Amino acid sequence: MSEIILRTHALSRHFGGLAALADVSLACETRQVHAVIGPNGAGKSTLINVLSGDLPPNAGEVQFHGRDITGFSADQISQLGIARSYQKTNLFPSFTVFENCRLAAQSRLPSSMHFFRPAAAQADVNARARDALSQAGLAGRSDIVASELSHGEQRQVEIAMALATRPCLLLLDEPLAGMGTEESMRIVSLLRELARDHAILLVEHDMDAVFAIAHTLTVMVNGRVLASGTPEQIRSSRAVQEAYLGVANA
Amino acid sequence: MITRPRTVTLVALLLLIALVLLPLLAEKFTVQFATRILIMALFAMSLNLLVGSGGLVSLGHAAFFGIAGYCLALLSPPDHGANFWTSLPLSMMAAGALALVIGALVLRTSGIYFIMATLAFAQMLYFLLHDTGIAGGSDGIYIYVRPDANLFGWHPFDLEKFRDFYFVVLSVFVLVLIFLGALRASLFGRVIAGIRVNERRMRSLGFATLRYKLVCFVLAGILAGLAGYFSAAQFGVVNPDMLGWHLSGAALMMVILGGMGTLAGPALGAAVMLLLELGLQSLPAAGGIDLGKHWQLPMGIVIVLVALYLPAGIARRFGEADE
Numbered sequence: 164m165s166e167i168i169l170r171t172h173a174l175s176r177h178f179g180g181l182a183a184l185a186d187v188s189l190a191c192e193t194r195q196v197h198a199v200i201g202p203n204g205a206g207k208s209t210l211i212n213v214l215s216g217d218l219p220p221n222a223g224e225v226q227f228h229g230r231d232i233t234g235f236s237a238d239q240i241s242q243l244g245i246a247r248s249y250q251k252t253n254l255f256p257s258f259t260v261f262e263n264c265r266l267a268a269q270s271r272l273p274s275s276m277h278f279f280r281p282a283a284a285q286a287d288v289n290a291r292a293r294d295a296l297s298q299a300g301l302a303g304r305s306d307i308v309a310s311e312l313s314h315g316e317q318r319q320v321e322i323a324m325a326l327a328t329r330p331c332l333l334l335l336d337e338p339l340a341g342m343g344t345e346e347s348m349r350i351v352s353l354l355r356e357l358a359r360d361h362a363i364l365l366v367e368h369d370m371d372a373v374f375a376i377a378h379t380l381t382v383m384v385n386g387r388v389l390a391s392g393t394p395e396q397i398r399s400s401r402a403v404q405e406a407y408l409g410v411a412n413a
Numbered sequence: 414m415i416t417r418p419r420t421v422t423l424v425a426l427l428l429l430i431a432l433v434l435l436p437l438l439a440e441k442f443t444v445q446f447a448t449r450i451l452i453m454a455l456f457a458m459s460l461n462l463l464v465g466s467g468g469l470v471s472l473g474h475a476a477f478f479g480i481a482g483y484c485l486a487l488l489s490p491p492d493h494g495a496n497f498w499t500s501l502p503l504s505m506m507a508a509g510a511l512a513l514v515i516g517a518l519v520l521r522t523s524g525i526y527f528i529m530a531t532l533a534f535a536q537m538l539y540f541l542l543h544d545t546g547i548a549g550g551s552d553g554i555y556i557y558v559r560p561d562a563n564l565f566g567w568h569p570f571d572l573e574k575f576r577d578f579y580f581v582v583l584s585v586f587v588l589v590l591i592f593l594g595a596l597r598a599s600l601f602g603r604v605i606a607g608i609r610v611n612e613r614r615m616r617s618l619g620f621a622t623l624r625y626k627l628v629c630f631v632l633a634g635i636l637a638g639l640a641g642y643f644s645a646a647q648f649g650v651v652n653p654d655m656l657g658w659h660l661s662g663a664a665l666m667m668v669i670l671g672g673m674g675t676l677a678g679p680a681l682g683a684a685v686m687l688l689l690e691l692g693l694q695s696l697p698a699a700g701g702i703d704l705g706k707h708w709q710l711p712m713g714i715v716i717v718l719v720a721l722y723l724p725a726g727i728a729r730r731f732g733e734a735d736e
C-alpha cells in the first residue's frame with residue numbers, strides 16, 4: 164500500500180508580475196514516481212525550488228506526512244527527509260567525488276559541531292557515502308575531483324548526494340539532462356529501483372523515460388496544472404496533446 | 414584530505430627546533446622580535462580561519478585582538494601584574510563574546526557587504542575607545558607590570574623575563590597550530606570548507622550553515638583575542654590603533670601573502686611582512702628619497718611582486734597542499 168507523504172494545496176509563487184507557479188495542487192506517494200512535465204517555463208523547476216525550501220511560496224500550503232511545512236528553510240526540509248537534485252549541476256567542484264557524497268552523508272549526524280573528531284574516521288558516514296556512490300554507478304570514481312568528471316557523471320554525483328542523505332522523498336530536477344544513452348538507461352533503472360522504497364517527484368524532458376517509469380503524471384503549462392493522471396490518461400488527453408505533447412512530437 | 418609530502422614535515426620540524434633554540438643563541442632584541450612575529454602569526458592564523466577556511470573576508474578582525482588587549486589592561490592593577498591564569502581566559506572570553514554579538518549581525522550579509530559590515534563594527538569600537546574617556550581615550554592605557562603566572566604559589570614562568578615570555582608564546586603558537594590542523598580535518602572543519610565552496614548546496618544538504626559560520630566567527634575571535642592579549646602584555650600599552658582597520662588590513666595581507674587556507678601560510682606571511690618591514694626600515698637614502706623612512710613604498714613593490722609571481726601564497730610554493 165502506498166500512502167501520500169507530500170501534498171501541496173494551491174501553491175503559488177510569482178516573480179514580479181510573472182506567475183511561475185499558480186494554484187498547484189498535487190500529491191506524492193511512497194513507492195510511486197510522480198513525473199511533472201511541461202514546456203520550458205512551465206514552472207517545473209520553481210515547483211521543486213519551492214518544495215525544497217530554496218524559494219518560499221507566496222501562497223498555498225505544503226504538507227509532509229500531514230504536517231504543514233510551508234515556509235520551512237532548505238536545511239529543515241532536508242532534515243525531514245526530502246532530498247533534491249539540481250537541474251544545473253550544483254556540486255563542490257574542488258572536492259573529490261567521495262568527499263561530495265561524504266558531506267551529504269555527514270549531514271545526517273545529529274551534529275557536526277565537533278572540533279576534534281576527524282571527519283575521515285566516521286565509519287558509518289563513509290559507508291553511507293560509499294553505498295550511495297555505488298548505487299549511482301560511481302563506485303570506481305571516488306577519488307576523482309568532481310570538476311574533472313564528465314557532465315553525465317556529475318549528474319550521477321547529484322543523485323548519489325541526494326541518496327546519501329537517506330531521504331524518503333526525492334525531488335529530481337531533470338536528472339537525465341545531458342546524459343548519454345547508456346548513463347541514461349542506468350539512471351532510469353536506478354530510479355525504478357529507488358521507487359520501491361522512496362517517493363519520487365521527477366521533472367524530466369525525456370518523454371520515453373517519463374512514460375516508462377512514472378506512475379502518475381502532472382502536466383504543467385504557464386505555472387498551472389493542465390492535467391494530472393496515469394500515463395495512459397495523459398497520453399490520450401486531448402488538452403495535453405494540443406498544449407504540449409502534440410507540439411513536442413511535431 | 415591533506416596530503417603532505419615528507420619534506421614539508423621535515424622542514425616544519427627543523428623550523429620548530431630552530432625556534433626552540435633561538436632564545437638560547439640570540440640576544441634580547443632578536444628574541445623580542447621573534448616573539449612579536451609569533452604573536453602576529455597567531456593573529457593572522459585566527460583570521461585565516463575565517464578567510465581561508467570559511468571564505469569570510471573580514472576587515473574588522475582587529476576588534477577582537479584589541480578588545481582582549483584592553484581587557485588585560487583593565488584587569489591589570491597599576492602596581493602589580495594581573496593574574497595570568499584568570500586574565501587570559503577572561504580576555505579571550507571577552508573577544509569571543511564580542512565576536513558572538515558582531516557575528517550574529519554581520520553573518521546575515523555576504524560578499525562585499527560582509528567586508529563592509531565587519532569594517533563598520535570594528536571602526537565603531539575604534540571611535541568609541543578613541544573619542545570617549547572610558548579607557549584612556551586616544552592615549553590608551555599602560556600596563557606597567559606584565560601578567561603574573563602565580564598558580565597557588567607556584568611560578569612556572571616569569572613573563573617579565575624575555576626568554577620566558579618567548580617560550581610561553583611559542584608554546585601557545587604550537588598548540589594553536591595543532592588545534593587548527595585538527596579542526597581542518599574535523600567534522601566541523603569539513604562543514605566550514607563546504608560552506609566556503611558552495612553554501613547553498615550545504616543548506617540543501619541539511620546543514621544550518623549560519624550556526625556553523627557563527628561558531629567559526631567566534632572561534633576566530635577568541636584566537637585573535639589570544640594574540641591580542643600577548644601583544645598587549647609584550648608592549649605594555651594598549652591604544653585604539655589595536656582595533657583599527659590598519660591592523661585588520663595588515664593581517665589580511667599576511668594571510669594572502671602566506672597562502673589563504675593553508676595551515677602554515679599565515680605564520681609565514683606574518684614573518685615575511687615583519688622581517689621585510691624591519692629590513693626596509695634600515696634602507697639608506699637613495700636619489701634624495703629616504704627609503705628607510707618611506708619603507709612602505711618598497712614594501713608595496715614586494716607585495717605586488719608576490720601577488721604576481723606567487724598568487725596562491727608562499728606556503729603553496731613550498732608544497733603545502735590544499736584542503
